[in-house]
Amino acid sequence: MKPVLAALPLLLLAACSTTSSSPAPTGDAPAAAATPEVDSATVALASASGSLVSGKLSAMAMDGGVHFVGDIGGLAPGSTHGIHVHEKGDCSAADASSAGGHFNPDARPHGNPQGGSHHAGDMPNITADGNGVARVNVHVDGMTLGGAAGTNVIGRAVVMHAQADDYASQPAGNSGARIACGVIRAGG
Numbered sequence: 001m002k003p004v005l006a007a008l009p010l011l012l013l014a015a016c017s018t019t020s021s022s023p024a025p026t027g028d029a030p031a032a033a034a035t036p037e038v039d040s041a042t043v044a045l046a047s048a049s050g051s052l053v054s055g056k057l058s059a060m061a062m063d064g065g066v067h068f069v070g071d072i073g074g075l076a077p078g079s080t081h082g083i084h085v086h087e088k089g090d091c092s093a094a095d096a097s098s099a100g101g102h103f104n105p106d107a108r109p110h111g112n113p114q115g116g117s118h119h120a121g122d123m124p125n126i127t128a129d130g131n132g133v134a135r136v137n138v139h140v141d142g143m144t145l146g147g148a149a150g151t152n153v154i155g156r157a158v159v160m161h162a163q164a165d166d167y168a169s170q171p172a173g174n175s176g177a178r179i180a181c182g183v184i185r186a187g188g
Contacts (some may be wrong), residue, residue: 009186018076037146038186041156045072045182048096053180057136059153065141066153067186068123070135072160075128075168082165082175083136083141085121089155099157099181102172103143105150112167115141121156122172146186154186 043057055072075081086099093099102110103121113122121143126134144151161175168174 012103036146038154041066041145041184041186042184043070043184045160045180046091046092046159046182047179048091048159049162049179050094050179051162051177051179054182055101055136055182057182058174059145060185061145061166062139062142062152066145067139068136068158070136071125071133072128073131073133075132075134077130077132079132080125080127080164081134081179082163083123083126084159084165084172085087085123085153085184086157086181087121089157089183091157091183095109095149095160096129096157096178096181099159099178103153103156106188110169110171111169118144121153122165124168126160128148136143145184154182155184159181167179 010035015108039061041059043059045053045055045057047053052074053072053073055070057068057070060067086101087103088098088100090098110122114124123138123140128134141171142151146152146154159178160180161177162179163176165175
């Protein structure tokens with residue numbers, strides 16, 4: 001009887017353990033789930049941080065990445081702004097901080113997307129015309145509209161900043177306040 005009683009705590013511990021292959025939570029934002037691939041998506045940018053900036057972008061799957069086109073208005077004429085894909089599709093905070101950091105599935109340093117190492121969500125700066133409207137026409141390699149969770153930007157956010165991205169300051173290019181935010185949504 002004593003050997004059985006002595007072994008009981010070990011049996012209970014073994015019964016309570018799990019064999020999950022999932023990693024332990026790290027406190028980081030969960031990765032976007034894989035979703036069906038689509039050919040196009042839209043982004044309705046709404047003002048943040050008390051700005052009057054808003055706009056609409058279309059996104060199309062193209063040539064190994066995603067191509068964004070559209071207009072963003074309410075800017076100072078001739079002003080230049082950083083624009084990035086952020087990790088979370090949440091624009092609920094007044095300052096758009098709920099969108100999290102830049103989309104960066106490969107844990108690279110921030111940089112210029114037109115050369116060198118950079119976040120997957122880093123995009124070239126955009127400049128407003130004389131009427132305060134920035135025309136976006138930019139291709140971003142390495143992202144998808146649906147498909148694999150690591151490259152999928154459906155359900156993530158596009159965030160526009162108050163200043164130009166310097167492409168050097170870590171972790172986000174010193175581009176200032178978040179002045180507009182919109183979630184990337186499948187479909188046109």
